[in-house]
Amino acid sequence: xxxxxxxxxxxxxxxxxxxxxxxxxxxxxxxxxxxxxxxxxxxxxxxxxxxxxxxxxxxxxxxxxxxxxxxxxxxxxxxxxxxxxxxxxxxxxxxxxxxxxxxxxxxxxxxxxxxxxxxxxxxxxxxxxxxxxxxxxxxxxxxxxxxxxxxxxxxxxxxxxxxxxxxxxxxxxxxxxxxxxxxxxxxxxxxxxxxxxxxxxxxxxxx
Ligand code: 3PG
Numbered sequence: 001x002x003x004x005x006x007x008x009x010x011x012x013x014x015x016x017x018x019x020x021x022x023x024x025x026x027x028x029x030x031x032x033x034x035x036x037x038x039x040x041x042x043x044x045x046x047x048x049x050x051x052x053x054x055x056x057x058x059x060x061x062x063x064x065x066x067x068x069x070x071x072x073x074x075x076x077x078x079x080x081x082x083x084x085x086x087x088x089x090x091x092x093x094x095x096x097x098x099x100x101x102x103x104x105x106x107x108x109x110x111x112x113x114x115x116x117x118x119x120x121x122x123x124x125x126x127x128x129x130x131x132x133x134x135x136x137x138x139x140x141x142x143x144x145x146x147x148x149x150x151x152x153x154x155x156x157x158x159x160x161x162x163x164x165x166x167x168x169x170x171x172x173x174x175x176x177x178x179x180x181x182x183x184x185x186x187x188x189x190x191x192x193x194x195x196x197x198x199x200x201x202x203x204x205x206x207x
Contacts, residue, residue, distance in 0.1 A: 134159025
């Protein structure tokens, strides 16, 4: 199976879509796509999330779309049935990793400490999400992990913004950063989709 980062291609921003309706979710995805984004995460935090994944798959077939906050076999099944191209979890357990081992799409398990990293490594993962990054030691923690887990690379999410993303991306064991800052709830509420496109461009250093 291909790695998660392979799916991201050269993209170093993992934009996270958090929306309360299908139309809102699709508009956010369109605004991200307009910034050259080819992969987005829909975090399963609202009732509409699974339908948002289905709608993005249908309306923006060129975009890779995956599900975030997958915590158990039921949610995993719903996410896969909706067509998710990848799966992201906020945490790990032996039970969850055992279920995920049968997954045929790339998985990015979420870790927050050294024990989690070791557990995920024992299940064969080399790419992990650090969550919530800013509360789990941030960039200094990831830097320290570079000498302990030399073969593991990370995509931190949680508390990442334009102002601190470079601190993470400068580390050799960070392949991407993720977050919701590029689709601020205020812009979504006021339908300022172009602001999302602009934030995604800025985050990728395009302008
Ligand atoms: C996630 O699901 O990874 C987080 O919600 C992202 O955190 P943020 O909202 O602080 O970007």
